[in-house]
Amino acid sequence: MQPFTIGRLAAATGVNLETVRYYERIELMPSPARTANGRRAYEDGHIRRLAFIRRARELGFSIEQIRALLSLAEPSRASCAEVREIAQAHLDEVRAKLADLARLENILAETASRCSGDPAPSCPVLDMLAASNGAPINQSAKIDHRIKSI
Amino acid sequence: MQPFTIGRLAAATGVNLETVRYYERIELMPSPARTANGRRAYEDGHIRRLAFIRRARELGFSIEQIRALLSLAEPSRASCAEVREIAQAHLDEVRAKLADLARLENILAETASRCSGDPAPSCPVLDMLAASNGAPINQSAKIDHRIKSI
DNA sequence: CTTGCACCCGTAGTGGCTACGGGTTGCAGA
DNA sequence: TCTGCAACCCGTAGCCACTACGGGTGCAAG
Structure with a gap:
């Protein structure tokens, strides 16, 4: 001891x-x-x-x-209700982030898959990034400084 | 102009x-x-x-x-191959993060759902946090300072 | 003439660590 | 007993990608 x-x-x-x-x-x-x-x-x-x-x-x-x-x-x-409130708030954030990341994943996977890999004059990834439709991708997530593998 | x-x-x-x-x-x-x-x-x-x-x-x-x-x-x-490499590396990171977040979501959702909301002597969320099995939850993700709604 | 806005600049603060430099102590091996 | 080095001490700076702040300038409308 x-x-x-x-x-x-x-x-x-x-x-x-x-x-x-x-x-x-x-x-x-x-x-x-x-x-x-x-x-x-x-x-x-x-x-x-x-x-x-x-x-x-x-x-x-x-x-x-x-x-x-x-x-x-x-x-x-010991107040289970207050604890649950904190956990629920965090869960909501995690779910929002999850949805954002899933959207990113879709866009990136789709675009990267269309890349030929050749030194082509036009690249799908660059075209996608240059396409300036103003629609934001992330609806919710603020920067998180949270998830960390220890 | x-x-x-x-x-x-x-x-x-x-x-x-x-x-x-x-x-x-x-x-x-x-x-x-x-x-x-x-x-x-x-x-x-x-x-x-x-x-x-x-x-x-x-x-x-x-x-x-x-x-x-x-x-x-x-x-x-214009080098599509190099662009694709960057996009693919980022996609891999996004997928790893996505998997981590999905694990968190499971744990949080399951635990929070077991909360009674009463001022009980024992709270599932606190119990889960106190349970010291050393298994890490995040396999991969480093902190990201990346995703940001603008 | 004053008000208010848009711009200028450099610097500090955010979160959650992580690293660095330089000093002291404790202990093991020769 | 000496030597070396690991483990500890401390304060401070750096990381990322911004964001905020304070104080100054220029210009037009009321």
Whole structure:
């Protein structure tokens, strides 16, 4: 039961060591106790919290959403309704993004398949990009800085 | 046929005015001529180029990919094979992202649907996030700073 | 003459990390 | 005991693709 170093915590959760320090800086992870030499000393609770965060990040929740989820996860105020609200909002975003990406996939696949590969004077991909009908492709998605393989 | 101001160019292409200046700074768009008062004076060619860029960005191509596409689009060296290579690489990324998002969608939809909405002691979403099986969800996707509704 | 708009510029902020440089400590092997 | 190097410490800068901000200039209408 002796405490973990940051390196062991990072390895145990699969989170980059620098990311652990970053989470501490933005107060997503609490500052742990320090050893006499100033090294961070983590407990089991830290591992559980960081594993939760990692899993939520993998599912594309934003840091702010995770902050909310973590506060709702405190035993005193387990509110399934509020959690579901956050999850549902995120699900809606994921579905919108999915639809956008499917549209892109269609356009790209169709256009690329028409490419001969020859040094032709006209290229279907370039023609498609040059065709200036103003119809936007993405209906919904903002940039997401979310999905990340860890 | 008199030249456009930056405002008119932005409006004509649907690109944010500040983004046009940004594209000039990173040399994705050429510096246009200036009027006596120092205002940018754009020609038709600029509109075509910016419309091409916008459409490629909507399709999720990176700035660097667009740079390559633009140089391949020059009439002297229309190389359909190289264009197809870029498009195919991007299509592969889109498909990988699509698969990841579909996995997320499944997990989120299934878990959220099991939420009662009551202030229950245990919440399926929180339980799922706390469950520490180390299986990563995303196989492939790096962060993308790409897809953006304009 | 003032108001208001469109433009000019450089710089900083966004999200979520990741990398870098330079310093200190801990421990294992020779 | 010395040596080397890995692991930790810290602050800061860089990544992408913008977006926002603050402060200045020029010009026309009211």
